[in-house]
Amino acid sequence: MTIAPSSSDKPRILDGKRTASALVDEVRETVEREGLTPGLAVVLVGDDPASQVYVRNKGRRAEACGFLSRQYDLPATTTQADLLALIESLNSDPDIHGILVQLPLPAQIDADRVIQAIAPDKDVDGFHYLNVGRLATGTIDAALLPCTPKGALHLIEQVLGADLSGKRAVVIGRSNIVGKPMASLLLARNATVTVIHSRTPSPAEICRQADIVVAAVGVPGLVTGDWIKPGAVVIDVGINRVEGEDGKGKLVGDVDFDAVAPLASAITPVPGGVGPMTIAMLMHNTLQAARRRSAPSS
Numbered sequence: 001m002t003i004a005p006s007s008s009d010k011p012r013i014l015d016g017k018r019t020a021s022a023l024v025d026e027v028r029e030t031v032e033r034e035g036l037t038p039g040l041a042v043v044l045v046g047d048d049p050a051s052q053v054y055v056r057n058k059g060r061r062a063e064a065c066g067f068l069s070r071q072y073d074l075p076a077t078t079t080q081a082d083l084l085a086l087i088e089s090l091n092s093d094p095d096i097h098g099i100l101v102q103l104p105l106p107a108q109i110d111a112d113r114v115i116q117a118i119a120p121d122k123d124v125d126g127f128h129y130l131n132v133g134r135l136a137t138g139t140i141d142a143a144l145l146p147c148t149p150k151g152a153l154h155l156i157e158q159v160l161g162a163d164l165s166g167k168r169a170v171v172i173g174r175s176n177i178v179g180k181p182m183a184s185l186l187l188a189r190n191a192t193v194t195v196i197h198s199r200t201p202s203p204a205e206i207c208r209q210a211d212i213v214v215a216a217v218g219v220p221g222l223v224t225g226d227w228i229k230p231g232a233v234v235i236d237v238g239i240n241r242v243e244g245e246d247g248k249g250k251l252v253g254d255v256d257f258d259a260v261a262p263l264a265s266a267i268t269p270v271p272g273g274v275g276p277m278t279i280a281m282l283m284h285n286t287l288q289a290a291r292r293r294s295a296p297s298s
């Protein structure tokens with residue numbers, strides 16, 4: 001049962017850090033109970049400091065789950081042929097169940113070629129055409145789902161339950177990594193879905209009709225109070241590094257949190273919302289890939 005949201009209630013802050021920790025605990029328990037050792041390979045090309053931080057966090061989480069965690073650090077000058085050769089060897093490595101190539105890749109490498117070279121059943125990012133197609137055609141149980149939309153949906157479920165029949169959802173942004181798969185997932189849960197983007201006229205007016213808003217455009221503070229229907233569930237996927245009042249760098253989302261929180265029935269903060277869920281879902285996908293390997297019929 002869900003309680004009808006009211007704008008006069010205090011908004012519920014959806015704690016992604018706590019939810020992610022609980023998920024990781026569940027993954028670790030399953031790994032122990034089933035005696036599995038899921039293997040995750042994370043490939044980092046170049047030395048972008050932000051990417052290094054993400055990749056290190058992924059490795060830490062994998063170890064906390066009882067996984068085999070391998071990190072491949074390749075120089076920024078790596079050729080496409082060398083990277084494809086590494087992917088090939090990981091595809092045929094029986095200890096490895098999940099392969100993630102950290103994006104973005106340097107300019108000399110065709111990222112799409114590399115992603116499509118990953119074995120679909122090891123594609124824990126859910127970016128391979130086969131997994132994209134499974135999601136788009138509704139064969140979701142067979143798919144590895146992209147981690148960020150999967151994490152966002154998990155937070156939405158905490159408030160509204162699994163069936164979103166009768167709910168209007170607006171997804172802001174149409175990227176292949178977040179916006180499009182998010183729309184497919186919400187549709188699969190029976191929501192009435194609208195995707196809006198940079199060429200959409202009157203976006204605020206459309207967004208104001210939504211019971212569920214997912215913002216994933218990378219524009220700091222784009223979504224203000226006049227975009228939000230009172231009682232809406234607001235999921236902020238944006239991760240924007242901006243300069244704070246103290247001159248130091250800080251992380252903000254696509255939603256103007258202070259303006260929107262009083263209107264929302266539930267809202268994710270940045271940081272501490274969708275970001276940690278993304279990493280938790282990567283662990284969940286790696287477990288799923290390992291279980292399928294050990295029990296091919298499931």
Ligand SMILES: Nc1nc(=O)c2c([nH]1)NC[C@@H]1CN(c3ccc(C(=O)N[C@@H](CCC(=O)O)C(=O)O)cc3)C=[N+]21
Nearest residue numbers: 054100101102103104125271272273274275276278279
């Ligand atoms: N192949 C590939 N798969 C990815 O999933 C992928 C990628 N490449 N490239 C980069 C983006 C970005 N990404 C994030 C994951 C977690 C946080 C996260 O945990 N953020 C914390 C804050 C971290 C901080 O303080 O910088 C939070 O929102 O609370 C952020 C960003 C995964 N990505």
Ligand SMILES: [Mg+2]
Nearest residue numbers: 175178216217
């Ligand atoms: Mg995006």
